[in-house]
Amino acid sequence: MTKSVSRAGRPRSFDQQVALGDALDVFWRKGYEATSLDDLTEATQLSRSSFYAAFGSKRELLLHAYRRYADAFHADMKALAEEHDDANAALRAVVKAMVDARPDNRGCFCVNAIVELAPCDPELAELGRAHIQRMCALLEELITRRGTRRPLARSLAATLMTLTMGSAVFRKASVAEDTLKSVQKQALGLLDLG
Amino acid sequence: MTKSVSRAGRPRSFDQQVALGDALDVFWRKGYEATSLDDLTEATQLSRSSFYAAFGSKRELLLHAYRRYADAFHADMKALAEEHDDANAALRAVVKAMVDARPDNRGCFCVNAIVELAPCDPELAELGRAHIQRMCALLEELITRRGTRRPLARSLAATLMTLTMGSAVFRKASVAEDTLKSVQKQALGLLDLG
DNA sequence: TCCATTGTGGACCATTTAGTCCAGAATGTG
């Protein structure tokens, strides 16, 4: 993360955020270990030196990408919820979005990273836990807002989050779309929104 | 897979099934890419040549390990169900066992393999799908046996399987055990077995 | 127009990777 507080020098010829996005994309599709530096420099169109100057190392880049994805996901769901005045409508929209299909079968980037790396990378495991907790908290708040009491709301939120992550695995295995749909329906049923 | 239909020669000095189990263990803990051949030969106590003679390649070994794990898991759950005469009791036991904790946080081997490899390895993706379907079918049968009708039973089975896989991800992120417990409770609640 | 400063391309490096190969050891059979 080079910060330019300086007074001269050649300006950077690429957008670091765009490059981060491109890199995220590769990690998302191929996973961490299976992504080589050649893959990354090709995807970002960066030379090796620019790459290392900008991101430090492959692992640091992955952590950046993770944070970026998790933040965006959380923000998106929060924004989606805020589009609805009715708490139940908000909840329905969020649950649908979370379980819903992506065009391809790349699943959820967080799930991918957690499953591949958490056991051997405590820092990423911590990020994973934080993401899960944050999403659970968001769900819990929506659930309480429509009147469900705390202990049950917490339990329901955790269950919905579990369903979301399980769906991501289903999707990676290319399980039939109807199956995902019926899981989604059950999830809404849990909230009496069937 | 060396089959000895021959008439002489030095007998094999190791048990292939034991070696397969040891290898499975490493893959389970570290994932596929992160497991090196040195890891495997150390874990199995095999020399490189014996290793290749016995298993062909790293990838073939993984596929063997996958089949072995999936078969054992399915067989275990089936056996567990058969210990109970009452369909509801069987269902409760199976769901508990599926969502339940392992001593460490290694999660479910199938989930690990699917998430890491399915997008780039169609053969493994197929094995993954087959495993999911088989487990869903087992659950569905138990659910119908206690009286629930087909379309709903199918949907519930898929949902329980999703919860199982999601739980495995939670576990890899070392989410608090209470959270898992409450998810388990919700799962049983879905079946009116709360 | 210099010059300090920063970015860039590509050669380079040590290490690790999955996989091969062969000489020799161990065994059952005749």
Add this chain to the structure above:
DNA sequence: CACATTCTGGACTAAATGGTCCACAATGGA
């Protein structure tokens, strides 16, 4: 005992890995 057959250890290889380095290009300020 001798032999055919199989197993085994470890040296070896070619390729790929993540990461470093440096000469040079590009830029803005004085």
